[in-house]
Structures are given as C-alpha cells and as structure tokens.
Amino acid sequence: MALEQVTPEQISSIHALIRQHVRHTPTMQADLCDFGGHALPVDLKLELLQHSGSFKVRGAFTNLLTRQVPAAGVVAASGGNHGAAVAYAAKQLGIPATIFVPSVASAAKIDLIRSYGAQLVVGGDRYADALAASEIYVTESGAMPIHAYDQVETMLGQGTLGKEIEEDLPHVTTLLVAVGGGGLIGGITSWFTDRIKIVAVESDGAPTLFDAFKAGHPVDAPAGGIAADSLAPKRIGELAFPLAQKYLQPPVLVSDDEIRSAQQALWNGMRLVAEPGGAAAFAALLSGKYVPGLQEKVCVLVCGGNTTAVNFG
Incomplete structure (x- = not known):
C-alpha cells in the first residue's frame, strides 16, 4: 500500500503543508571516523533538535x-517520542490529546509529554501493551488514533526528512537510519527510492526488520535493549516492510555497548546529547558494523535526543 500512497510527490506536498510547524533541522560534519587508516567525513542530520526532541513531530502534524x-481529540500509543510529538502538535493546534506509554518509557519522555498538557496513561511493559490499551480507549471515547509508524499520514510526514536531507546534502550517496516500527525509514525510502543507498540500523535487542527479512514477512520480535523505548515495537510495520524488501538490505545490528559508545562519541566530538535510539545509526559506523567504501559520501540521521541518562563526563 505504501508503495502507491507514499510517493515523492505526496511527500513534497506534505512538506509544504507542515513546514511552518516544524524545524528545518541543521546538518554538521563529523570528522571522527577512521576506516582502514583514513578519516571519513560524515555528515550528520541533527533531527534531535526538532520540536519535541525527535523526528516524530513531522508525522504528528501531518x-x-x-x-x-x-x-474527543486524538490518542496515541508510544514508547515516548511519538507521544511527545503528538502532545506537542496537539497543544499547538488546540486539540485534546491522550497518550499511552509503557513503563519502559524514559522519565525524560514522560516529563515532556506531561509538559505539553496531554492526558498521560502509563501502563504495561512494552509499546505493544500501550497500543492495546489505546485501542480500547479509542473505542470508548471516539478519539482519533494516530499510529506511531504504521499509517500513511505518519510515514508521509517522516518522509519530509528525506527531502530536507537531499536539499541540504545533495552529494550524499549513503544514508544510515535507525529502525523501530519502520515509519521513519519507510518515509525516507519512499522519497529516495533507489537513488541513494539507505542502510537500516537496529538494536540487536529488538531486531524487528532483521527478523522480518529472515521470515519474508513481519513477525513478532524481541523488544529489549537500551533503546527499547524508541526502537522496540512488537513487529515491523506492514506499510514499511514492502518498501524495505524492494529497496533495502537486511539491517545492521548494533549492541547496547556500541550504542553507548556512539552516544559518548557524539558528546565528546560535537557536544550532542543523543538518546540511545538517536545514536543507533551512528553506532553502526563507529563500531565498524557498517564500513563505507572510499567513494561513499555518508550521512547519519541522529533522530532523537530525549534522555536524562547523561553521564558523559
């Protein structure tokens, strides 16, 4: 479905619609990667500087x-970032919002949601539990659900990031993107199709896309790891998976320790405080799990910064 409904033309139209409500986030270059004895300039797209602290606000406004x-307003289930984005967008537009998050959601994200005035419900251990509770609420209240990733409007909004990256960094040949439910990488892939190489990166504690590639279709996957509040849905989205099959290779898997090292490197080198999910794509480069060729022009999407777990020194 997404192959027909999420197109570059539609993404361009959505970008024109939401651009007054979202930040065109900056890019910067990081000369900190050494591959086989040579330094590789790496461009970073700093979406952690977006309203509500992540890319999710693009899909929320869409x-x-x-x-x-x-x-009755809107309702969203979230590991944290989507909930914060919906709460922020709803506040800006004067719309009531109810947000369901699991107990694994970080304190930073819970506090952020509350600060935007949304009704917050915390319960269950994982995103899937919050989603189930939100679906009951929709039936009882008549509120409009906004899915975190498996919805055309959400994916169109996230796809505007691809448009911005191409406008700002037209030389890029390779883009590394973290994967949770697939809304982000699905939208970005819909923008670029096969014009650049897109590398999917997942936490090895929540290999939703990796396991789907092995099975040939979305399947339930583990939902653990340090980035569980942003990269650990029960399974990859039905909309994103056909796009992944058509345009992507199976994702690179990174460990919790590799994600922590990436967070540290982003802080040490550029004073960027990225949450674990936001640093996962950079972890693939830093750990050597993805080694670019000499001619590749690499961009890494740093997609979120909502964390209070900062002890970088």
Missing part, C-alpha cells in the same frame, strides 16, 4: 492537518 479530528 495527521492533525490532513485528517478530520473529532471533538
């Missing part, structure tokens, strides 16, 4: 501006 919102 939903609120293109769908008919009932008087």
Whole structure:
C-alpha cells in the first residue's frame, strides 16, 4: 500500500503543508571516523533538535492537518517520542490529546509529554501493551488514533526528512537510519527510492526488520535493549516492510555497548546529547558494523535526543 500512497510527490506536498510547524533541522560534519587508516567525513542530520526532541513531530502534524479530528481529540500509543510529538502538535493546534506509554518509557519522555498538557496513561511493559490499551480507549471515547509508524499520514510526514536531507546534502550517496516500527525509514525510502543507498540500523535487542527479512514477512520480535523505548515495537510495520524488501538490505545490528559508545562519541566530538535510539545509526559506523567504501559520501540521521541518562563526563 505504501508503495502507491507514499510517493515523492505526496511527500513534497506534505512538506509544504507542515513546514511552518516544524524545524528545518541543521546538518554538521563529523570528522571522527577512521576506516582502514583514513578519516571519513560524515555528515550528520541533527533531527534531535526538532520540536519535541525527535523526528516524530513531522508525522504528528501531518495527521492533525490532513485528517478530520473529532471533538474527543486524538490518542496515541508510544514508547515516548511519538507521544511527545503528538502532545506537542496537539497543544499547538488546540486539540485534546491522550497518550499511552509503557513503563519502559524514559522519565525524560514522560516529563515532556506531561509538559505539553496531554492526558498521560502509563501502563504495561512494552509499546505493544500501550497500543492495546489505546485501542480500547479509542473505542470508548471516539478519539482519533494516530499510529506511531504504521499509517500513511505518519510515514508521509517522516518522509519530509528525506527531502530536507537531499536539499541540504545533495552529494550524499549513503544514508544510515535507525529502525523501530519502520515509519521513519519507510518515509525516507519512499522519497529516495533507489537513488541513494539507505542502510537500516537496529538494536540487536529488538531486531524487528532483521527478523522480518529472515521470515519474508513481519513477525513478532524481541523488544529489549537500551533503546527499547524508541526502537522496540512488537513487529515491523506492514506499510514499511514492502518498501524495505524492494529497496533495502537486511539491517545492521548494533549492541547496547556500541550504542553507548556512539552516544559518548557524539558528546565528546560535537557536544550532542543523543538518546540511545538517536545514536543507533551512528553506532553502526563507529563500531565498524557498517564500513563505507572510499567513494561513499555518508550521512547519519541522529533522530532523537530525549534522555536524562547523561553521564558523559
């Protein structure tokens, strides 16, 4: 479905619609990677500087501006970032919002959601539990659900990141993107199709896309690891998986220790505080799990910064 419904033309239209509500986040170059004795300049897209601290606000505004919102408002289930984004966008547009998050959500994300005035419900151990609870609430309240990743409007919004990256960094040949449910990489892949190489990166504690590639279809996967509050849905989205099959290779898997090292390197080198999910794509480079060729022009998407777990020294 996403192959027909999430196109570059539609993404361009959505970008024009939401651009007044979202930040065109900056890029910067990091000369900290040494591959086989040579330094590789790496461009970073700093989406951790976006409103609400992550890329998710793009999909949130797309939903609120293109769908008919009932008087009961909107409801979202989230590991944290999507909930914060929906709460922020709803506050800006004067719409009631109810957000369901699991107990694994970080304190930073819970506090952020509350700061935007949304009704917050914390319960269950993982994102799937929050999603189930939110679906019951939708039935009882009549509120409009906004899915974190497996929804056309959400994916269109996230795809605007691809448009910005191409505008700002037209030389890029390779883009590393972290994967949770697939809304981000699905939207970005829909923008670029096969014009550049897109490398999917997952936590080895939550290999949703990796396991789907092995099975040939979305399957339930483990939902653990340090980035569980942003990269650990129950399974990859039905919309994103056909795009992954068509345009991507199986994802690179990174460990918790490699993600922590990437967080440390982003802080040491550029004073960027990235959450674990936000640093996962950079971890693939830093750990050597993905080694680019000499001619590759690499960009890494640093997609979120909502964390209080900072002890970098």
